[in-house]
Amino acid sequence: MSERRICIVGAGINSLVAANYLQRAGCQVTMIERGSKVGGACVSETATVGGLTHEYALGASVLGLMQRFVFEETGLSQRLSTFVPTHPKIIHFAGDVEPTWIYRDATELDRELADKWGERGDVEAFRADEARVVSYLQKGYRNARPPSLDEARSELGASLVELWITGSARALLDHYFTSERSKIYMAMTITESGPVPLDDPYSAFTLPLMDSGSIFDGYYGFVEGGIWRITETLGELNQDMGVSIHLDSTVVSVDTTSHKVVYDCDRREHEVRYDKLILGTDPVTATKLVGNAEQVESTSQLKFRGSSGKLNLMFRKPVRWKHGSDAQDSDAAFRFIFDVNTLEDFERAALAVIDDKVDYVPGYMQIYCEGAAMRQLGREEPFDRLAIFFKNFSLANNGSSLPETAAISRQKVLSYIENPEDCVWTRMLTPKDLCELFHFPGGNLDHTMLTGGQTFFDRNYSADAGAGFYRFGMLEDVYMCGSATYPCGSVAGTPGYMCSEQVRRELR
Numbered sequence: 157m158s159e160r161r162i163c164i165v166g167a168g169i170n171s172l173v174a175a176n177y178l179q180r181a182g183c184q185v186t187m188i189e190r191g192s193k194v195g196g197a198c199v200s201e202t203a204t205v206g207g208l209t210h211e212y213a214l215g216a217s218v219l220g221l222m223q224r225f226v227f228e229e230t231g232l233s234q235r236l237s238t239f240v241p242t243h244p245k246i247i248h249f250a251g252d253v254e255p256t257w258i259y260r261d262a263t264e265l266d267r268e269l270a271d272k273w274g275e276r277g278d279v280e281a282f283r284a285d286e287a288r289v290v291s292y293l294q295k296g297y298r299n300a301r302p303p304s305l306d307e308a309r310s311e312l313g314a315s316l317v318e319l320w321i322t323g324s325a326r327a328l329l330d331h332y333f334t335s336e337r338s339k340i341y342m343a344m345t346i347t348e349s350g351p352v353p354l355d356d357p358y359s360a361f362t363l364p365l366m367d368s369g370s371i372f373d374g375y376y377g378f379v380e381g382g383i384w385r386i387t388e389t390l391g392e393l394n395q396d397m398g399v400s401i402h403l404d405s406t407v408v409s410v411d412t413t414s415h416k417v418v419y420d421c422d423r424r425e426h427e428v429r430y431d432k433l434i435l436g437t438d439p440v441t442a443t444k445l446v447g448n449a450e451q452v453e454s455t456s457q458l459k460f461r462g463s464s465g466k467l468n469l470m471f472r473k474p475v476r477w478k479h480g481s482d483a484q485d486s487d488a489a490f491r492f493i494f495d496v497n498t499l500e501d502f503e504r505a506a507l508a509v510i511d512d513k514v515d516y517v518p519g520y521m522q523i524y525c526e527g528a529a530m531r532q533l534g535r536e537e538p539f540d541r542l543a544i545f546f547k548n549f550s551l552a553n554n555g556s557s558l559p560e561t562a563a564i565s566r567q568k569v570l571s572y573i574e575n576p577e578d579c580v581w582t583r584m585l586t587p588k589d590l591c592e593l594f595h596f597p598g599g600n601l602d603h604t605m606l607t608g609g610q611t612f613f614d615r616n617y618s619a620d621a622g623a624g625f626y627r628f629g630m631l632e633d634v635y636m637c638g639s640a641t642y643p644c645g646s647v648a649g650t651p652g653y654m655c656s657e658q659v660r661r662e663l664r
């Protein structure tokens with residue numbers, strides 16, 4: 157390789173994965189990160205309660221969308237232990253006395269959904285068809301082959317592509333399911349990153365996309381210590397290989413003609429020269445750094461809005477759930493609480509917060525039992541902890557300005573727990589907090605919404621995606637690999653890997 161100096165802006169999961177692959181390929185990689193540690197939105201924060209300190213996941217909590225080969229090839233699998241609950245997920249709908257269990261086994265799940273929700277559709281066919289689409293996506297990830305509709309049609313057939321990729325979530329759900337509750341449960345994924353209408357073209361695609369992780373065969377799990385150990389450890393692995401990481405350093409300008417990056421550190425300007433530049437940031441930051449006026453304008457037209465909040469709770473004793481089983485990992489099972497009972501109400505709640513005059517409309521809560529998972533991994537920690545990912549918030553307020561919403565939401569979770577008095581600490585974040593903490597443009601976990609015109613083959617910023625999918629505009633030596641590029645956000649690093657492979661091909 158004649159050109160070998162790679163400069164990467166940002167040190168989130170995607171930048172870290174790209175750096176890892178490129179340094180191993182013989183390049184000299186320099187990373188420049190504005191924050192005081194690596195990780196971006198996958199970092200820990202410390203809570204102090206009664207003089208005791210404990211770390212918790214500030215942004216991301218659970219691992220699942222990563223590809224197993226990335227976990228292994230980067231060196232992460234050598235250093236980190238993981239745990240995946242095998243217990244069925246436990247679902248509460250408002251007003252139900254007993255929860256519904258989401259079994260892994262399709263036949264058992266069919267029976268449970270028929271008994272509890274009156275489901276008469278074809279759950280097994282849903283799983284089988286989804287598995288075909290997921291397998292197609294995973295093959296593309298491994299080969300770092302950007303998506304194309306023609307290829308999808310030739311591999312999957314026109315009808316599966318229409319149903320699972322280009323079509324609407326509503327058509328997909330109506331095709332396989334009959335009960336409102338099955339549809340609501342599945343629709344949760346569609347709105348996970350933002351308020352996407354269920355009739356939007358390409359909204360169906362978010363379902364197989366979010367199930368296309370291979371590290372735990374499409375399931376989600378935990379990392380010993382916390383998910384931030386993924387980015388922390390990648391930072392260490394990269395440094396061990398010789399990657400140079402500059403922290404507390406903000407890139408302020410890029411000269412794409414002389415291939416020079418200027419960054420601020422300690423109130424002084426520094427320079428780095430590059431042969432290839434990779435932007436691992438959100439698209440607004442990237443466009444401001446290297447785009448022209450037209451690109452800045454077209455980026456500002458993207459749909460950015462996110463609507464997710466996060467509630468972190470700490471308990472002085474292990475949480476005792478009212479519902480569960482005698483299985484050893486019952487306390488670590490994923491739990492969900494739904495506040496709506498019809499798909500219409502679900503969608504109304506999801507979309508209501510596009511209006512910033514509305515602060516919060518209850519939709520659903522996903523409860524990740526991090527403390528119980530750590531006990532399964534053999535760790536003794538000073539507090540038990542729950543991370544709750546929940547809906548629906550507008551962009552109007554910070555969590556600290558909505559104490560009543562925080563108290564009601566906390567109370568809702570505690571009503572499913574035998575020992576609510578042990579809850580000693582709470583922090584709630586809204587999309588506005590996510591904008592401020594992580595610089596997510598509209599508070600969106602995927603940097604931009606996963607919707608028509610911004611997903612599948614459209615999820616790129618290249619002037620000629622066929623020639624160079626991860627390139628930025630027409631610039632030959634500038635690439636984008638943040639969460640707003642294909643496939644999506646999450647602690648997966650797939651865009652980072654796919655982008656690094658393109659860079660590698662173009663260096664040969």
Ligand SMILES: Cc1cc2nc3c(=O)[nH]c(=O)nc-3n(C[C@H](O)[C@H](O)[C@H](O)COP(=O)(O)OP(=O)(O)OC[C@H]3O[C@@H](n4cnc5c(N)ncnc54)[C@H](O)[C@@H]3O)c2cc1C
Nearest residue numbers: 166168169170190196197215216217218407639645646647
């Ligand atoms: C509350 C919350 C919950 C989530 N839950 C999960 C979950 O459970 N599981 C999951 O898989 N995903 C989850 N996500 C999503 C996931 O965390 C993100 O999609 C992912 O971490 C984004 O990674 P990234 O590398 O693309 O970008 P980022 O993490 O956003 O990294 C970009 C980096 O670029 C840096 N940067 C920006 N501008 C500059 C500049 N000018 N100079 C230098 N550096 C710069 C930033 O400081 C940042 O470190 C969650 C996110 C949030 C916020």
